[in-house]
Amino acid sequence: MSKRLLIRPHARQGEPGLITRVTASQAGWELLNVEARRLAKGQRWEHDTDAHEAALVVLGGRCDVDSNRGQWPGLGRRPDVFSGMPHALYLPRRTRFTVTALTEGLEVAHCWVATDQDHPPQLVTPEQGNIEIRGGHGATRQINSILPPGFDCHRIVCVEVYTPGGNWSSYPPHKHDVHRQDEAGNVLEADLEEVYYYKIDKPKGYAIQRVYSADRSLDEVMVAHSDDIVLVPEGYHPVSAAYGYTCYYLNFLAGSAQSLANSDDPDYAWVKETWTGKDPRVPLVTHGMEGSNA
Numbered sequence: 001m002s003k004r005l006l007i008r009p010h011a012r013q014g015e016p017g018l019i020t021r022v023t024a025s026q027a028g029w030e031l032l033n034v035e036a037r038r039l040a041k042g043q044r045w046e047h048d049t050d051a052h053e054a055a056l057v058v059l060g061g062r063c064d065v066d067s068n069r070g071q072w073p074g075l076g077r078r079p080d081v082f083s084g085m086p087h088a089l090y091l092p093r094r095t096r097f098t099v100t101a102l103t104e105g106l107e108v109a110h111c112w113v114a115t116d117q118d119h120p121p122q123l124v125t126p127e128q129g130n131i132e133i134r135g136g137h138g139a140t141r142q143i144n145s146i147l148p149p150g151f152d153c154h155r156i157v158c159v160e161v162y163t164p165g166g167n168w169s170s171y172p173p174h175k176h177d178v179h180r181q182d183e184a185g186n187v188l189e190a191d192l193e194e195v196y197y198y199k200i201d202k203p204k205g206y207a208i209q210r211v212y213s214a215d216r217s218l219d220e221v222m223v224a225h226s227d228d229i230v231l232v233p234e235g236y237h238p239v240s241a242a243y244g245y246t247c248y249y250l251n252f253l254a255g256s257a258q259s260l261a262n263s264d265d266p267d268y269a270w271v272k273e274t275w276t277g278k279d280p281r282v283p284l285v286t287h288g289m290e291g292s293n294a
Contacts, residue, residue, distance in 0.1 A: 004028075005211055006222045007229035016045045019107075019227050022195065027231050031155065031254040032193040034229065036109045039063075039101035045108075049095045052112040053119065055147055055156050056089045056099070057250060059199070061106035065089060067097035069121045074102065077126060081248045082201050084289045085126035086160065088146045090153055092119050109197060111252040115154040122152065126287060133282050136275025141169040142282045148260075155254040157192075162284040163207070166243040172268035173210075173236035179256040189263050192255035194232040196239070198224045198248065205245030211237045214265075224249075236265045246284060 009020045021035035033052075036059070037045060056065070058076035060083075065072040069091065078084035091097060093115055099108060130145040147158040163169040180188040200206060205225070212219040213235040224230055230237075241247035253260070264272075 005220050005231045005233075006224070007231065009227040016043060020229055022229055022231065027193070027233065029193045029233055031113050032195060032252060033112045034109070034195045034197065034252050036107065036197060036227065039099070039106045039108070041101050041104045041106075043101050045099045047097055047110075049091055049093050049097075049112060051093055051114055053093055053115045053117075053154055053156060054091045054095070054110065054112040055158055055252070056091070057109040057146060057158065057160075058087045059107035059109055059250070061101065061103040063102055063106050063108065064100045065097055066100070067091065067095050067121070069095050069097075072123055076103075076106070080107075081160070081199050082246065082285065084285055085129045085144060085287055086124070086146060087126060088124040088158070090119070090122040090124070090147060090151070090156070092121060095121065109250055109252075111156060111158065113155050113254045117154040119153050129287075131283055131286070133278055135169075135171065136272075136278055138166065138279070139168040139171045139271070139275070140164070140279035140282055141167060142284055144285070149258055151258065153258065155258055157253040157258060157260060158251065160248065160250045162282070163239065163241040163247040164279055164281045164284065165241050165245045165247070167241055167279060169239040169241065169247070171238045172271050173238040173265040174262040175234070175236045175265070176255070176260070176262040177234035187257045187259045187261045190255055190257040190259040190261045192253045192259075194237070194251060194253045196224070196230040196232065197250040197252075198226060198228045198230070200226045200248070201246040205242055205247070207239055207241050207247040207249075209237060209239045211235050
């Protein structure tokens with residue numbers, strides 16, 4: 001088990017509701033910082049984005065967000081990530097904000113990335129999230145866009161992925177660790193830092209993730225449980241969900257382009273030719289299924 005790539009939950013004194021955090025310096029890369037927080041009803045968390053752009057994703061519960069850029073009351077509809085589509089908020093640099101929990105056990109994921117650009121604050125509602133069913137057969141999974149390529153920001157990309165129990169995800173294995181573009185300037189592969197933040201739908205559930213480079217100078221296999229973070233600094237990074245347990249992970253990425261351009265491992269790319277159908281269990285969450293959090 002890699003201590004370098006697997007981050008377990010670690011609350012800290014004086015940090016309101018902190019579940020886990022990894023900074024760019026801790027990860028050994030340049031840009032991407034991620035944390036998750038769980039707040040009791042009425043609890044507040046204050047922050048200043050300073051020289052960073054930021055994204056907040058409501059994982060479960062409801063909250064108010066007040067800032068010097070605007071106010072966003074009543075964000076969040078789903079009780080947890082397995083109960084519907086997300087609310088999210090993009091905030092530019094030099095934004096002072098306060099999150100106030102309106103429900104017990106509010107969970108929020110927070111990403112921040114250094115920037116020298118200014119983009120407008122933007123609310124992402126559940127209705128705006130695009131659902132994509134990717135893969136086939138036992139590699140079928142659901143991808144919900146939150147801050148997709150083309151979003152009006154500098155570097156951050158954010159999606160959430162649902163993998164039914166027993167299925168593979170991020171498969172065939174792909175990578176995005178060099179920047180390549182064609183003569184017309186189209187990005188063929190971006191050099192991206194990436195974080196997987198995990199949730200499993202039932203206790204004792206887990207997923208297995210491998211992170212490896214073509215020359216195997218990096219080759220790690222990790223067992224991920226709810227609230228674990230897996231770092232992907234380079235290389236291919238497939239995931240397998242334990243049978244009987246739905247796997248969710250939130251991906252934050254940042255790097256050479258606001259893009260998800262990648263390349264498949266040529267040793268496994270052939271499996272795409274065998275896909276003649278989709279797993280009927282997906283989509284696992286849909287628009288409008290969010291329960292009440294009042």
